[in-house]
Amino acid sequence: MRSYPARFLISFLLLLSVPMANAGPRPSVVFLSPDDSRFWQLVAGFMEAVAEDLEVDLEVQYDRESHRFSYLRMAKDVLSREDKPDYLLFMCKEHVTESMLRLADGAGVKTFTFNTDVPDAARASIGMPRSVLSGWLGHLSPDNIAAGRSLVTLLGKQAEQLGLASGPSIPMVALSGTLDSSATKDRNGGLLAAAVQQRSELMQLVYANWSGTLAREKTEVLLKRYPNTVSIWSASDGMALGAIEAARNAGRTPGKDLLVGGVDWEPEALESIRQGELLVSLGRHFMGGGLALLLLHDYHHGRDFGDMSPDYVFRYKLEPATRDNVERVQRIMDSKNWSAIDFRRFSRVGETDTGKTVPDSDAVLDAITGALAGQRADTVARRE
Template sequence: MFKALCQSLCLFLPLSAGAQAASVVFLNPGHANENFWVGYTRFMQAAADDLGMQLRVEYSERRADLVLSQARAILSGPQRPDYLVLVNELYVAPEIIRLSRDSGVQLFLVNNGLTDNQLESVRAQPDKYPPVLGTLTSNDEQAGYQMLREMVAKLPPSDEPIDLLAFAGVKTTPASQRREQGMRRALADHPQVRLRQVVYGGWNRERAFEQAQLLLERYPQAQLVWSANDEMAFGAMQAFEAAGRKPGVDVLFGAVNSSPEALRARIDGRLSVLMGGHVTVGGWAMVMLHDHAQGIAINRDGSDEYSLPVLQSIDQAKARRWLALQEADDYGLDFHRFSAEGRPADYRYPFLTSPVDY
């Protein structure tokens, strides 16, 4: 607690002679008590501590108006960070990019990049929108696809139709869109699976619980529940359990996220399929920003947009291992070993090409 407080208070104090610690502000789109985004921040902080960087995090509570006011204050204030890391949640990124013009702060997007339409508009108006340093997203479409395929594979063979319910996140969140697209792609491989309805649970447990109660009345034979995050899966699970259904036995749940609760549910079988690992994306962004601050080009291969293969299927053994690692502040990782510092010019960040089993 004291360490975190000190980092927050000392973020923009003058550095001693010769110190070159890069300062970063992360506009976290989630709630300050939201499992995924709290874990996400912890991984970023572990990277910052290991790399000698200064990190401050501001939570926007999933409010577009709040994140824009936070960005405005940061980008126009007297003590600006070197880098601002943001997420294109609720499509806020173009306006923040516009606000950054002439601020001297370089922007880096994580998890949700610009949509195709936004990217076209931004690139067409370079006088209005300065260039973004880079974008790191996760393999959301593949995760949505793989999750449904693994769920179907766990069912006993049958010629009978299989009813599926799906809980997507937010319509204006690219990651949610891509996961849903992957789920729909998997449906083409399994014609016996009938998608009864997709609802948008807003990543929220209580909302998904209420939605699942109604869906159960309409589709009482549902055997599969696909969810774009763990909170919605647990909300839906609560409704099914109240109706006398047993998760992992007569209804299978799949979810995305590697929170401690999700890992435990995968271990005990209440979650039949779990995709996780994207909690690390912000930490990998910190590695790249550390290198950039040292004068190392992070787009040496000519690209500034990357989809990382971080989302992977978590079996029970991996869930146990990850649960133990999350109890360590540093996640058991030496972030320096991923840096391009001191590497050949053709060095490629390992997390760009394969998942890191932290």
């Protein structure tokens, strides 16, 4: 049996092994969610789990009007407060990103943008983080171009394996989001590039505004127009599930004679993968807000993230959920697991090992997903 002094020493050493998140005042962050959809609720829920461990005062506001002008109005309301937050965290939207960043900079509130790329117009006017506006600390987004390309590749390979690609090309239709979304534009860009380079032949690309209902209606028309369609590329899981419903109504068998792929790792999509109807969902970007909070927490406590990305811009890859790994992905998505791990372990505050490899955003997310899936993630190393 250990003596009391020995047990005290062990407890003290264990305490020192976790970076201290409460060294200094608690940072206050307001996150402006662009809507209250299932995906953004997942984003906010994960952020809340991270904020609790890191002792960050997080306020989440949902834009229930889901419009760029209502989004801008939300930012103005926050920035006009007498007691302003330390940081404003939001998604880039076409035509209002520059205004939101300039307003925050003028109000003395530091900002961090994430989830979608910086619109071209804003980039042309104010550059990227810290180039014109010193209070714009950083930007984080998934590689949506690679995601669009990867979805075409995965659909095409499965079509070949199932013997659905008997001709010289694989007939494919595509469902995309909204015209004012940079995620839409980038995923479309990956789609179009891959369709040219691979066997998949894009018959038609339509916009379904991220709506499952609209996707179902448009897919019903597309399948009548192109009855030989083999695959349906969808920029979101919600639209993919709408396409699956339309395919069933048309007498097709999703997963057998028609392949559908989406993006988002939505719970309903993961269940559809388990049932064999949805081929694949690309995801993990629901953790983007949590990673942004982690970076802001470390910045607030004196550990800037410039060594992780000299231009303060971070990009990470989306990962596929398939029948082969859906159980693992569901553990990652389980909110009970979010509270089971201590997110302080991924902070670099208090880190003294100067010879340690500097992580990148993919490596940090790999470590987090590994921990959530029950795998070892005690260290964060750069992915080769």
